Amino acid sequence: MEVYLDNSATTKIKPEVLDELIDVYVNDYGNPSSLHRKGLEIEKKINVARKLTAKVINAKPEEIFFTSGGTESNNIALIGHLSSINYEDKKNIVTTKIEHPSVYNVFRHFEGKIDVRYLDTDENGYIDKSQLINQIDDNTLLISIIYVNNEIGTVQDLEDIIKIVKKKNNKTKIHIDAIQAFGKIRIDVNKIDVDTISFSSHKIHGPKGVGGLYIKQGNKINSIIFGGHQEKGLRPGTENTPGIVGFGKASELLYNNFKEENDKLYELKKQYGNRLLEEIDDIKINSDLTNLGAPHILSVSFKNVKGEVLVHYLEQKEIYVSTGAACSSKAKNDNRVLNAINLERDYINGTIRMSFGYFNNFEEIEYVVKNIKECVNEIRDIMK
């Protein structure tokens, strides 16, 4: 039985979405920039996709820009904002220690050019709010917050964070990395006052290679690559038309079924967490098992186990999980996020992330738990 539990890394495409992709490749393969009818037809489809995607976060379609994916969205939002203003080096920008590399490394890039500040998190992965109050000042240009952390699934208290930021400096721009949150946590841009939000298609059973950036009207973001007029010049280059149309379809399916899909994920997370706690000793659940945590992410640490080894043991059973975050799990350095939440060393190396998606079901749980238990026992036996 194949059980894919790495949906935070990427997801399997929904069949209805794939049909849309094929339709574009086969029938509506025109370039939206072409003057003829073939161009117009696909342009109309892209407009529909934009509406469908906007709807997920209750944005206006004209506030949505399609990109090549989450990393590009984060880069455009952050670099594009900073390059649109003239700033002196006494200005500062703020983020957290548990960002995805596509935000974290942008901040690292600006070190030395501007005052760069990183916020700590507590042992549950929540931002230290007293530190936030101290770090935001009159010189803060920008703050970037990951809404749902991709390694442990902590959901930040965004409303409160925004309130604090606005109170300290209401000119500070707020960027939200919602790549893991999009489609999992209700986001309504009319209720949270942020400037930019990034999200990605392949995390919601859409095609790979397409993402989105919400830019609240009135904000000025410069393009970071140069070319034609596509996406109002913000993201030049011929549109990934099948990708965008597929993203629209994936957004639509998700929007129509938001509550059921996510209730199932919450329930899977709870049951997996509880069953693992029951069956296996010396184990730590790093994720919040209640609805306060993200529905789809369960980070578990096993004492005296190597996460990588467990991943390979489980792949033999066709169970696919990841160590830490997929994007960084090939990097050898110590895990930034798990360090930030103060996990003991014996446990950090034995951390895996299980992440759930639309195609998972409750019948898989016992098979997976049984195999994890056996594998953990075997590895501990060898490593002791």
Place this chain on the structure above:
Amino acid sequence: MYNLLAVSYGEIFLKGKNRGSFEQKLIEQIRFSLKGFKDVKIYKDLGKVFIETMHENDMDNIIEKVKKVFGIVLISPSIKVDKDIELIKEKTIELFKFLSNNQEIKTFKINTRRSDKTFPYKSMDFSAIMGGVILEAFPNVNVDVHNPDIHIYIDIKHYAYISSEKIKTVGGLPRGTNGRALLLLSGGIDSPVAGYMIAKRGVEIDALYFHTYPFTSERANEKVKELAEKLEEYCGKIKLYSINILDVHKAIKQHCREDETTILARRFMMRIAEKIALEQGIDMLITGESLGQVASQTMKSMAVIENAINIPILKPVIGMDKTEIIDIARQIGTYDTSILPYDDCCSVFAPKNPVIKPKLQSILKSESNLDIEGLVEKAYSTLEII
């Protein structure tokens, strides 16, 4: 300009009676290294091998490949013509024009070599005639027999071959002229270099890779495969075996002293390698050991490790410094692959404080707790040919 490559070999000449078969092996190897090219003809003409292509644009890439074939000392991009003096004149002028477009030429020298003694001119006389032809066609150049800007070589065989450039190649002996050996190929820097050095002396290389899946990643296998592919550019086709020695490590971990882990595991690797070698009709093993580099490569460690088997182990990098090994790894193109970060099977089970002066008695005592034959058989049963 060129549609032909003349291949000169060095040491093969020394081999007397074996020369024919050596040439044959060399041609086989050239053919292997050029298998990606279309319309290539390889033939012999009076003591040289020639590679002819119908696609002049391929020539630069062909040269890059042939440079790596063991057994060749020089290659010359050449023009082939029938032994008609007018034709030779015409093509020599053409070549000279081509060369003077690329560099300033004030002086030149013609060297003729007449392997076909039926050709009506003696070498010296023909050089003089062709020198006159060039002087007439290019009034601004002079002959300089001592230190010319360029040489023009005219080689008279069944055809006439005109060339100017001689490219130095890697040397060595053609693959398969010196038997077969089994290389213990890890994912590291040293073992590919060791394989290269032995292959260079005409040895056909098989390679053996030990892993501990699932304690190592399948990506580590991919890395070793990639290393073997890089080596193949020089060594020719490599038969690559893999063995999972997780059970060996498990048994050692369970029954033996931690500080002897590496020595014990290496002894098992040698036994398994020896078994494969004997079954394959291979006479020697090759390792990338370099004296003193790590705990298992001290004089005492190596002595204890080797004691486990009877067939000889070649260690071509034994006396080299790491930097010297790295230089060769860079030159043969394996270095960048070797430093990719996937765990090889050494790192997971490596003891914290390995013994550096192991005593054979103590090792034998530890091994008395293990079912050696059973473990070797068990590991051998995981043999895969990749």
